[in-house]
Every structure is written in C-alpha cells, then in structure tokens.
Amino acid sequence: MSRKMVTIDGNQACTHVAYATSEVITIYPITPSSPMAAEADAKATAKQKNIWGSIPVISQMQSEGGVAGSLHGSLATGALCTTFTASQGLLLMLPNMYKLAGELTPTVFHVTARSLACQGLSIFGDHGDVMSARQTGWAQLCSQNVQEAQDMALISTQATLASRIPFLHFFDGFRTSHEIQKMEQLTNEDMLEMIDEKLITAHRERALTPDRPSMSGTAQNPDVYFTGRETVNKYYNAIPGIVQETMDKFAALTGRQYNLFDYYGAPDATDVVVIMGSGAETVAATIDHLVADGRKVGMVIVRLFRPFDMKAMVNALPSSVERLTVLDRCKEPGAPGDPLYLDVRAAIGEAAEANPTMFMPLVLAGRYGLGSAEFSPAMVKAVYDNMVSMAPKNHFCVGPNDDVTHTSLSYDKSYNIEGDDVYRAMFYGLGSDGTVGANKNTIKIIGTETDNSAQGYFVYDSKKSGSMTVSHLRFGENQVVAPYLINKASFVACHNFTFLNSYDMLANLEDGGTFLLTTTLDKDSVWNELPAKVQQQLIDKNAKFYIIDALKLGIAIGLGARINMIMQTAFFLISGILKKDEAIDAIKTAIKKTYGKKGDKIVNMNYDAVDGAVNNIVEVTLPDNITGHELPETVPAEAPEFVKQVTAKMIEGKGDQIKVSEMPADGRWPTATTQWEKRNIAVNVPEWSPETCIQCGKCSLVCPHGCIRIKVATEDALKTAGANDTFKTADANGKEFKGSKFTVQISSADCAGCTLCSTACPARKKDAEGNKTDESALKMIPNTDAVLKESQANWKTFMALPEMANASINPATVKGSSSSDPCSSSPVPVQAVARPRTSNWLLSCSVTG
DSSP states (O other): OOOOEEEEEHHHHHHHHHHHTOSEEEEOOOTTTHHHHHHHHHHHHTTOOOTTSOOOEEEEOSSHHHHHHHHHHHHHTTOOEEEEEOHHHHHHHHHHHHHHHHTTOOOEEEEEEOOOOSSSOOOSOOSHHHHTTTTTTOEEEEOOSHHHHHHHHHHHHHHHHHHOOOEEEEEETTTTTSOEEEEEOOOHHHHHHHSOHHHHHHHHHTSOBTTBOOOOSOOOOTTTHHHHHHTTHHHHHHHHHHHHHHHHHHHHHHSOOOOSEEEEEOTTOSEEEEEOSTHHHHHHHHHHHHHHTTOOEEEEEEOEEESOOHHHHHHHSOTTOOEEEEEESSOOTTSSSOHHHHHHHHHHHHHHHHOTTSOOOEEEEEEEOGGGOOOOHHHHHHHHHHHTSSSOOOSEEESSBOOSSOOEEOOOTTOOOOOTTEEEEEEEEETTSSHHHHHHHHHHHHHHHSSOEEEEEEEOOSSSSSSEEEEEEEEESSOOOOOSOOSSEEEEEESOGGGGGTOOGGGGEEEEEEEEEEOSSOTTTHHHHSBHHHHHHHHHTTOEEEEEOHHHHHHHHTOTTOOHHHHHHHHHHHHOSSOHHHHHHHHHHHHHHHHGGGOHHHHHHHHHHHHHHHTTOEEEOOOSSOOOBOOOOSSOTTSOHHIIIIIHHHHTTOGGGOBGGGSOTTSOOOSSOGGGOOOOOOSEEEEEOTTTOOOOOHHHHHOTTSOEEEEEEOHHHHHHHTOOTTSOOEEOOSGGGTTOEEEEEEOTTTOOOOOHHHHHOOOOOBOTTSOBOSOOSEEEEEOOHHHHHHHHHHHHHHHHSOOOOGGGOOTTSHHHHHTSOOSOOSOOOGGGGGSOTHHHHHHHHHHHO
16 A cells, blocks of 8 residues: 655644545634644635545634534534634633543544633643643643644544544644644545444434434433432443554554554653643653663653553553653642643552552652753753652753742753754744745755655744744654754744844854855855854864855845845755756746746746855855954843843743743733834834924824834924934924924834834935935935944934923824834834734823824
8 A cells, every 4th residue: 555755844734634534624713723723624625525526615714602502513413523722722612621531522622722811811832721621531642743643633533433422632732833844644544444434323223313313411400410420430441442442453554553552662661741732752762862861761652541550550660660651741739740640650659559569750740841941962861860869859840940949850952862864953033034935945855855764843923923933953864753843953044133132042053064044244244243143153163164145146036035045045056065067957846836826927036045045155255353343232221121031031032041030929010011122133124314304293103113103393302302413303393393393203123124114104305406316315324333323322312312392293184193202112023014004093192192
C-alpha cells in the first residue's frame, strides 16, 4: 500500500483524518485550533469527499456552546461527527460533553490543548483545558508530535465506535498544532481498513428515529440515578483493552507501534520521568544524551490519560526504578498535586498495596511549560539532577524563577544537546512581511525535494500582526526530534534592520555561522551603522556576513514590503542546502502553487523577486575595529519603575527572566504602559517639511499609532521645553494663534512605517518654477540611528510643551481633534490602517469632552 511523505503541521495532520472519517463537522474557530476548522471548510468547499464517498456537512455555529449542542443532535440521529476546539471554547462544551458521555455516544473532539484564562488570558499551549474535562467521562488520548496527531486521530475514531465512549484527542497547542514536520500520510484505504463498518452500522441503529421509538434525556430520582451511574462501569473498564487492540491493529497496518504507556530510555534506569505531550520528545532527546554519558535514566510516555490504566502504567516502569518524577503541564491550585501526578501516585500506591514485596519508588511532582513556556533539554537535565540530589525538591516548577515560595529548579541555560548533523536556521521577521509564510514553503521544499527530514516552528506574540516573528527551522538526514527553540543556529537572518537595536539575535549564532541582514545600506557603509555589540559578536564568532537590499528590490518589483521571496531565495543560495538551479526551480514551483489563484501578475512579480535576489546578495568582509553605536535604552529613564523592571524585559524578549516576586499576583497591571514600548520597527519614517505644510492636521488624524502629533506653542513655551535648531516649526495659521509657532513631530521609535500620513497629506512641494511636485509635506526617509536619536530628542521636547487649551481648539474639526492628546498611542499593528480612520479622531475628541 503506497503512502506518501508530506510536510505539514499538526493541525493539517489531524484534519486529514478527522475530515475523511466524518459526515458532520460543526465548527467555531478558536486559537490554536482554528486552522483545522478552516481546512475542513476548505476541503468541503472544494468538494473533497470522505472515505465513504460523501462530502461532510460543515456548519459554523454562533459559539462553542452551539457547536456542542448541534453535534449532540447530529450524533443522536446516527451521524459520524467531530469538531475542533481549545481553551475557553472547550469549557463552553462541557455541559454537553457530560450528556454525550452519559448517553454512550461515540464521537471524537480534537483539541489543541491551550491555557485557560486565569490571572491573564493566554492563547498559548498547556494542558489546562483538557484537564478541566477529565471528569466528564470522556476518554482522553494524547499525541506528542505531528505524526501522532494524524495517527491518534484515526485510533481514537475507531476506539470510540468500539467502546461507545466519546474521545477527546488532544495535542499541544502551537508546539504540535503549528509545528511543521515531514511525516507519512495515511491513505483512504488505511482508514477504511482501520474502521469497522459493523460498528458504524450499530451506531446508526441506536439513532433516534420514529421507526424505533425511544426516549432520551429523562429526569431520574434518588431511587435510580445512582444505580444508573454504575451501569457504565463495564464500558470504561473495557476502554484500555479496546484502545490497545486498536493500536496493535494500527501497528500491523503501518508499522508504527503505540501503547497505552510507552517506556523509553535505559533498560536499567533508576530515575524515570512520567510525561505526556510534546514534552516527551524533549525528554527523549535529553535521555539519549544522558545515557551516552552513563546516566541510568528513562521516561514513561502517557498516551491514554482517561481512563487511566494503573496496572498498565506500573507495568511500563523498569524494575530498576528508584525515583519517579511526574511532570504536569497544568496547575491545579489547592489540590495535593497536579492531575497526572495524583494518578501516578495512586497507581504506585495501589500496586504496592497489592504486592507488599514491591519496592516503593520515591514519587516527585513537577510542573513545566504553562502558556507555551519553553521546555528545553537543560530543564529536563535539571529534573533528572533533582532526583539524585541529596534533598530532592518536590512539587517544583521548572522554567520560572520562583523567589517567593521557592518551588523552582535552577538549570544551566548553556546546556546543549544538538549535534552537527542538523542544520539550524533562525529568521527574525516583522509580522505580515511574509517571513513565516516563506519559511513554511522552505520547510516544504526541503521536505519534498530532498530525502532530508525537516522541522519548522514559529514564535509569535499576541499582536494580530506587525510584531516580531521568529522562525526556527531544522533540517537533517535523520528524523528531527526537537520540540524546543534553537539556541545554537548555523544561520541567522534579520529581515528588519531596526531589530538589531532591540533584540540580541546573534546570541544564538554558532561560531562560524552565517548572518544575513536586509538593509538599504551598501557593503561599505553598513558596518558603521551596526550596533557595537553586534559588531563584536560577528567578530568574536568569526561569522560570515551577507547583506541584501530586499526592500528596494521589493518596491521596484511592486511587492512593497513583502520581501519574503527575496529573503527565502537568499537563504537557499547562501546556505547551499539545495543547488542553485534546484533551489530556484523549487521556489518558483512553490510560488505558482501558493499564489496561482491570485493571477499571473502576482506570480510573475514573485518570480522577479527570486531572480532579483540572485544578483543582489553581497558578502561583507568583517573589519577588525568596532565603530558602532551603543544600544539605545529599552525604555526611557523617566519610565515608571514597574516598566523598567518588568515591561522592559518583555520588550527585549527576555520576559522569562522576570521573577515571580515582580509579577502582579492578581493579573492587574498599570495602565498606559504601551507608550514606553519604543519598538523602532519602521525601515522608513516621515520627515516633516514646515515650508510645504498647510497645517491641516490630516497626518495626525490618520496615524493609527498616535506617533505623529501637532501642537501650537509660543516662543517662550518652546524655550522652556528646550527646543533647539533641529526642532522644526512654522508660523501658525489662524488669527487665534497669531504670533505662535506650529509644529509637527514624529516619534520614529513608535512609527510602523505604514506611509499613511504621507499618503493622506494634501500639501505638495513646489519646484523652482512654482509648479507642484509629487512630494508631500511628509517625506519617507530611512530610519537611521541619527534620525532616531534626533527624533527621540525632539519628541521629548514636544511632550514637554503644554497641551493646547480646550478654548482655543474646536474638537469637531480635523485640525482641532488632531491637536488633542490622543487616548490611543501604542505600538498597534500596521494593519490598523485598514480600520476606520475616524477612530483616532473620536479618541482625540473624548479627551476634550
């Protein structure tokens, strides 16, 4: 039976099976499960059939509560149904989930396990949501990687039909759902072979129908309710056997053997970790390293979490075990331990009671990875080191620095287990510049065009767009198993020059590695514009340094700031992963596939981007001397203490260094802190021409970031504020401002370079003959270090000027509202320009009211 290797993410892998084995799919999008719903909808729109030759019915409801209720009804009529959800969405389904389990209704919900909103909302992954469903009566099956997201989806589909118990199939949100891996894809024939048609027939025969009248959803009194609850015992007792039987059948079909609990590590291990989810792969990789050093360590991987088969769990342990550490990816405050720990503790305790001669190992509890917090090999080593310490810490956490209750383990951040057999690359891009999309194509190209294994993971923050994205790509001849961030990269690319002043991206570049920078500067001038720290790192690491003016090329082609294809081509040519001609052909094939529906014009522009990149890559010879500038302060000295101690670290990308004592316990934060986040992400910023300006105020009105403002001030006020020769002004228009000065100031550090102000400006500069030119009063210029410093000084002066009195301005006019202090001045996404332009006006007007 021929199966193909595909390079896809966990969501796609799961949806491949979920769609093919369903008749009704009811959806409501929620991060990070939304791509599954979107893909299922796209498949149905494309008239793709399931394995039985019909097109599943896709319905989007008003909320996750509606999804669960709708599915309940569809299942009651005998349909094969599924959905995709996470976090608060799963919580809204809980009432119906109790009913579905109580009525022995087979179905599978696929969950990208995600944090629950507690002291703050988090869209990122942990097991908090699925643990909230553990008493619903649903079986819970966990996948630890992209391949398993597909495989367990099929195993759970067959198991739910065989057991009549609904299954919650889950895998880690983002870490697995959005990680791209090369995997073997199941065929329709595989799925038909796995699913017993007789069980489907039995499900349909239990459907509510007038032909076989029955009543469901009755109310029961004390005399029978308890008894009714006990009737399901045999069904739950049978689940572990059914799941294992299904796993064995799957192994016979595909060669991939899974068990309820799988052991990995030294056969004579004394120290064992119990874990489930993607963290198991990090533990496995660390075990290989430690065992090679002579350590006797191992791990038990939990696959079937509910029902928890205590005997199977104990049997998975090596007889040599002396110490166990159970790692939970959730927190249950007030409980004697977190869920998995309590289950394992009970299993060990009951086994010891049943067998008095059994050695009772020490059982420790640990917590890791909440909210997608990094779980690295260094942390795994710390867990094993804790077990063999003189006084092992129990109920610990690994990752945070808990200086309050002292639960945290310390670990060596420099510990690294990755070898030279894997090529590692990191790409720093600006959200919506196409970097992530291009890197996804890169992974797929390498996975398709070579026999190499490929892995891609992408780090975002919670901004919709316009924030920094970091792509982590790995390639190797052997299967890449590394569900953690790269800390030793062969290649680092910076797709936005201004990032060099804000992020320490070269800290992760290995000695002799390659650094690619997009910049408008040439090879003779770029060195002097680099921060001194970056220069020193390049010299110390003996790095190869390349530059490309991707923005200039993108604008010339018509792609604007979408430099993704240019940078992707540069990566392939510099890295040498593929031969030049092979790489170009593969990229152009991917372009046709990605942009073909948008027309030949878009495709050809991207082709031109590839060809242009070939001739514009320049290698820079590293000088021996340091000539660069010092890095600017992350936040100004006058910022509040909380901003300097906490917010500044988050801005620098070092939020994981914040101590527990520094965090608000109840999640309440000071307001107006975004004004201190000087992101400095704009490649080009506006420069104001007082001579051309007509003082209409439209530039300030349309700026979605509140970083271009106008004021009218007296000469005395300007002197008091410290205005110097670089602080531009013009004589103010209007009789009410006679004798005063008008100024427009731009905060380059807050600007996103969206060009909306220069586009909206109606004024036009005149040439020597008095004819209007195309140049407005706001000209976009490169955001150099000199421009930034001058802008920051002038912005400080501007903010020291008194706000204009309400009596002297009319907030109902464009100019009047633009003269007010805006309520919204923050590093919002560039895409805010697509929102109604009146928003900033209304916010400004509210100040004067």
